[in-house]
Every structure is written in structure tokens, then in C-alpha cells.
Amino acid sequence: MSTTPPTATQADVDAEISAASAAYDAELRAGTAPRTQPRLDYAPYRSSRLRHPTKDLHHADPESIELVAPVFGHRDVAVDEADLTIQDGGEPIGERMVVAGRVVDADGRPVRRQLVEIWQANAAGRYVHKGDQHPAPIDPHFTGVGRCLTDDDGGYRFTTIKPGPYPWRNHHNAWRPAHIHFSVFGSEFTQRMVTQVYFPGDPLLALDPIYQSIVDPRARERLVAAYDHDLTTHEWATGYRWDIVLTGSHATPMEQEDDA
């Protein structure tokens, strides 16, 4: 994170996002194939300019990686780790919700026994992290982390609290839309994929340089969960459905894993 105070305004960043979007529209009109993954060097997302990769990917020897990668089995992941509202001493504050979906490949086939990990801010938009010191309360009953393994149908399901938006220092008065970070582990660290899920109707989506770094509108909309009343439970929790597509032309956009 930059130590100099951000001076750009939201209007400045909005203008940059609009310019990038217009340039992308021109690319599409010229016949260029859609670019569905996040841009790693996207000027409105300030820190991406300095830390995006500038070298080709390095091919690692998978066998040597496996010697040091963590090994886990279904017995290592407890069922209640998928319920972030089960905490010592009390219940977390906020809108209880279920987020569920499937992890599938390009042909819709289930990706079974995948470790899916999530981390998120609490209802007030605060992380339990020393790097997050903005003046919103920590919830003593919410750690904001959970994990599960996908089932035979590639399904995952978390019970959690709807996260709040939070400020960050990309520019003056910058706020992240509510989101949950997702990691799909694969079978070793080199396969790990990280992304974020958002929620429908959030007015901050249009203003957010991280969401907008996926310049293709249809691709970035694949990161927005759908409200699902069948997943909503009576007097208990609202429900959102979000599928993760790992490959193919409808793949879920994935990111650098240290994004805010």
C-alpha cells in the first residue's frame, strides 16, 4: 500500500474507468476477441501498476512442488468450518446468509473434493487483520474465514454474515463493494485460483477499480452472485447462488491473490 495520501478523486478514477471501457469497446468493434480475465496492469487500480508481473510465468517442476505442498484429505476439513456463524461465546452481528454453488469445468462437469476457502470482512466492513485499522468495529464473534470440500456434484455451501463495504487507499474516498474472497485450491499450490464474489445491486460496483479491471462487462458480471429464494431459509438466512467455472470461454475471472 502506498504511504503517500491518495490525491485522485472518485471522479478522476471514474473517468479513467470510462476511458478504459471505451477503448475496450473499440477493440471489440475492431474484431478483437473478448478479454475476460482481470487486467493485471490497470491504471485505475493504482497498486497494480507497480506489482503486476513483467516476466513470463516460470514453469515449476510439479514433482518437486509436491514435496513441500500441504497435503490434506476430507478428514482434515471439519463440516462446521463451512459455517462462519458458529463462534465461541456468541453469534456474529449482521445479515445471516448462505452462499452456495458448484465448482465446474468448461463442460459443466463437477470438480469434486476441491478445497474451497473464503475470507471476508464482517458486517461493518472490518477485517480481523492488523493491516485494517479503519474506524469500524471488530466483531468478537466473527473471524471471517471458512472452508469446505466440494461434494460429488462439485457443490459447496457456506453460512456466513453479509460483509459490509470498506474504505481503501486507492484514491480519495475509495470504497470496496461488499465481497467475499474465494480460493479454489486444486491439488497443489501452483494450481490455486483466487477470486471475489459480489452481490447484486451494489452501487459501488460501477466505481470499483478492482471489479472494473475485468473490462468485459459480461465477464465481470459472472462475479456477481444471484439472489436465490429457494436457497433462502424461513426465519433464518437469505440465500445467494454463485457457480465457479474453472476453464473455458465462460470461466470465472481470477486474480492476483493479494488483491484488497
Ligand SMILES: [Fe+2]
Ligand atoms: Fe477484501
